[in-house]
Amino acid sequence: MGELATLFGPRRVAVVGATDRDGSVGRAITENLLADFEGDVVAVNPTKDEVLGLESHDSVGAVPDVDVAVVVVPPPIVLDAIREAAEAGIRDVVVITAGFGESGSEGARRERELRELATEHDLNVVGPNSLGIMNTGVGLNATFGPENARDGSISFMSQSGAFVTAVVDWANDRNLGFHNVVSLGNKAVLDESDFVREWGEDPDTDVILGYLEDVVDGRAFVESAREVSGETPIVVVKSGRTEAGASAAASHTGAIAGSEEAYEAALDQAGVLRVDTVQDLFDFGSILAGQPLPERDGVAIVTNAGGPGVMTTDAVGDSDLSLASFTDDTVERFQDALPDEANVYNPVDIIGDAPVERFEDALDIALADPNVGAAVVLACPTATLSYEALADSVVDLQAEYDTPVAATLMGGSSARDANERLSQAGIPTYFDPARAVRSLDALREYRAIGDREYTEPETFDVDREAAREILESAARRDTNRLGVEAMDLLDAYGIPTPDGEIVDARSDAVDAAERIAPDGEVVMKIVSPDILHKSDIGGVAVGVPPEEVGDTYEDLVTRARNYQPDATILGVQVQEMVDLDSGVETIAGMNRDPQFGPLVLFGLGGIFVEVLEDTTLRLAPVSEPSAREMLSEIDAAPLLRGARGRDPVDEGSVVETLQRLSQLVTDFPAIVELDINPLVATPDGAQAVDVRLTIDQEQL
Template identity: 70%
Template sequence: MGELSTLFAPQRVAVVGASEETGTVGYAITSNLLAEFEGETVAVNPNQEEVLGLDCHDSLTDLENVDVAIVVVPATVAVDVVRDAARAGIENVVVVTAGFSEAGSDGSAREAELVEIATEHDLNVVGPNSLGVMSTGVGMNATFGPRTATPGTISFMSQSGAFITAVLDWAGDREIGFRDIVSLGNKAVLDESDFVREWGDDPETDVILGYLEDVADGREFIEAAREVTRETPIVTVKSGRTEAGASAAASHTGAIAGSDEAYEAGFKQAGVLRVDTVQELFDFASILDGQPLPDGDGVAIVTNAGGPGVMTTDAVGDAALRLAEFEDETLDRLSEALPSEANIFNPVDVIGDADVERFATAIEIALSDPGVGMAVVLACPTATLSFEALADETVRLQAEYATPVAATLMGGSGTDAAAATLREAGIPTYFDPARAVRSLDALREYAAIRDHDPVEPTTFDVEYDRAREILTSAVERGRTHLGVESMDLLDAYGISTPQGEVVDSPGDAERVAREIGGEVVMKIVSPDISHKSDIGGVEVGVPQEAVRDTYEDIVVRARNYQPDGSIVGVQIQEMVDLDEGTETIIGVSRDPQFGPLVMFGLGGIFVEVMEDTAFRVAPVAGSEARAMLGEIKSAPLLSGARGRTPADRAALVETIQRVSQLVTDFPAITELDINPVVAQPEGATAVDLRLTLDQEKL
């Protein structure tokens, strides 16, 4: 698609379907444009001679130098209008009209034709089924919403047009301003990645917000957002946290990984701040838009109320922040400045009779402490305190020390003037101190994103042709579910596996066991039996003399459990010392938007019970793999908790990366479980394997 600059800064906008009939979309968009748009509005409607004082044109092909065409005609003719726009040399088309892919097979056919036209003529198409677009930079409200945005530096995209109208009404009352707004609609041509890139290049956009129901191309979004978030924060609400489809999954990973895990992992890798509520969306936007990034995670709390101060302290404990520890000099200064009844330790309580001078002195002393990276100024109404004067002092001190500050004014309408003063200076205000702390935590998180230097995934030297031959051979035999008989696949990608072989007779079992030496592990190999341990299909520590009988016993149990099941044989495998290792799992499921999703967690038989897991979208870089190890609740087990021998974390990190490369190289692998991967003091060994193939992708 072409550049989007003229979409948000047009000089001439044509409304196709302009109308004088109140209550129609054509009327609303035309009148909205005429209200404040700095450029020229052109009406197109072959059935009218004039609309709202504008001469009407029959077709876009009658016009020249139109930057944006807004299409509000019925769906049956909308595609023809888009084709006319292409003939007229118009770069940007906003299709407000509904009745496309959201409306059945006929609509989907229309949408496919629209995409074909856009691709052929390099058109920027917003929608269809869109509320429209806004840009306060040129006074353009090309939507049929009832309210125009207040000017500001936040750019906002949404898949829900109704959400935009609600947000504009809510934000307008709170003086939250916007730069550009786009209703994405069906995202037939332009999607969230296009607007992320556009606003990332826009010097007038300080924060990008989004309400997303899905992402059209997960990898593209990660690439776009990762680049943009180095300079511009992105905050999103992603609706739909269900695990739809997980019940149909064949592997542990597929059963655990719902669609939301892919979004969570993808957003994390892209540097996108994800929030759960609209309140948080704008809390975070306000502080990211108005405050500098912190130098540290130490929070100072200055308050005139002990109880709310404790609440704020609890909120700091709940966040990834810490209560700043004041230096001795700071404590001495606070002791001299405050009455003896005051608390000089963090949280600083100036007590209820404090006037503005005492309050401001405490704020200044706290902000001057080297260990304070950010601060919460929390005030409750008293007869001795002027909120307005406190706001003035807070603004002055925040500017002087360039330390991010969030204010909590716990009052009603008496706080309005003070809140306006703070808001004008970029200091957000909240009634609930927990919101203030969460917003400061968002600053900390974005600062970490800015400081993080993205590392490209490592490409290992692997035996690709050997791995492809293993998978191709399986498909040729009609096999789409593979197990331990395919352990050579892991070996081809440099993943450590125990010595072993799959055999189909007691005699061969004895032979392989002798070659391995000592006690062995024996496992039934059957694509029809998922949980081998549950049916007695696994025997551990089998001595050489018992191998033949154990082979017969395992096969009989499998036959009794699944009489019609396919039994490939029994795997004879070298023993891995579990007492000196920690059982983990590395798995992969394939997400429709983001592609292969790599999972790491506590393994063995408890994986589905514990669900102690971390996810990343492949390909996974080394730094991301290391972060996955630290994100699981059982991470201390890997570091030697309770006297355990520390696991070889570097080996686990490399194994995760090699698995990531494997599933990236072979899209035919739709699900994969390596469970357990035994993390030993030296090395990590893959003991068991299950994978599912899509033979059409090989």
């Protein structure tokens, strides 16, 4: 156990504000604590002599050796109570009382003071505005909910207290147990990252589940989740996913949330299994707690009913699992064991008249096949089959092979006892076979997370000082938006750009063109911080031959002046022609999320970004394998690999550009937004043809 060992495993708990008043929170908590807790319960309430049979103390400091103070006094005296506890040496506090950050400026002030107090005394504080905490391992129920959880190996945190009561009530009805339960409340001190870290070190927690509306510190959460998720699965509903949901969440928690895209990328990079629904949260949590991980993706389906077998096969087709191909040996064994009408290929149909022995034989043969990583046992009720006996066989065979199994014993009352037996043994069972398959697929997904190798992002040798000088010179000009004049910034970070020069006289333009492309064509672009869409005003000339460079220079400047007489014109960029025809236009960009910091974006340019929104994101810094993944996960990825008879582009060069971009935006928090568009990828490398960025001068 980690730093919160005492919080979850106290020997003595004091209820500060204990009372026997009917219907009060103080009474509910005291009763819940008295019910099962293995340690001592102490009542603190200066207005009482006795509470529910306990001697009532005037102050928490009056009782020795208290490990945890559960505070339920009215808001104005919460801080005093905590101070008293801290001074008595108590380090772990659960604040049930509401009326803090969630309720106006007075509450917000109180919450700030609570945070300061916690820092001063190095306190672990749950809440405020929390339903409380549970640890079934020691019978601790320090909540005011109506029911205590059953014992289990799932630890669950929730940003909604009401949801905790609902879940515990529901889970008790379904033999689903918990190890720890935490109602996070306002997360003034302890937040999701703390509990993830704690449960990651807790041998009694097999799975971490969370309902979150935001995370307090995006980067800290990613870091702690990444450390834990390889060993302990973390499954999270992060609500406020949709626009409507996000605005509902904001009005509920008052938090400034990061963008949905940032959460999506962050949770994925942290190895968190993100789910969208309560059903998936507990389906996935249950199977992760109850079943081993599959060693391969092949699923065997064993059924007494062809039709449902087809539906289950469809569900496998929808998942990232596959239907296992049986070995010849397995097929032969099925042929020996099953009647002639049976289907000995996957899905194995053992025919409607199958007794339990035939089911058992078939499952045994299937689980022994080296291509089978998981199995679905699928049955419809028949006169010849005892569901209870089938459940027993499935439990035994699952244990014998230690291969994950999910069940669908279809039916209502006829399946109830069998389903109870299966779920008690940790084998999930659903009426809908698609749910069984989905759960197995969650095991596969988690196995893939466990298999990830974390690669430290590479640090390239760059000219950081040159980059700083470019940004600072922009700041000195009081410019927040930069365009092609910032190509040097890319050069400084080793991102390939076409040869180019910014000139501010006709003759210099001619000289530059002569140097860049002797006798060849060049591209010319107006350079002005005030003109964002150069193409729209005819500010870009492509394929300019040597004899027209001078006139084109004049022409571009005139157009810019006509378009916006007061625009600052820095000059004209003369640039090497990049052969767009042999290349693919991509875009590499960055935006900075309030919660998670810089996010690196990749996609194909043009319609792919603008119309199809076919892009992908990663939190910076981006490692090499991670940048490579970005290239492969966009829909248009085949175009990079040389679709339609073209040569594949040099992916390595694009990958390195993304890494170098990631380093640049990590080094300079002043860069708020940056787009390399297009980044032209050809078989010979990538080149950044244009760039646009926004800086925040305060951050320099």
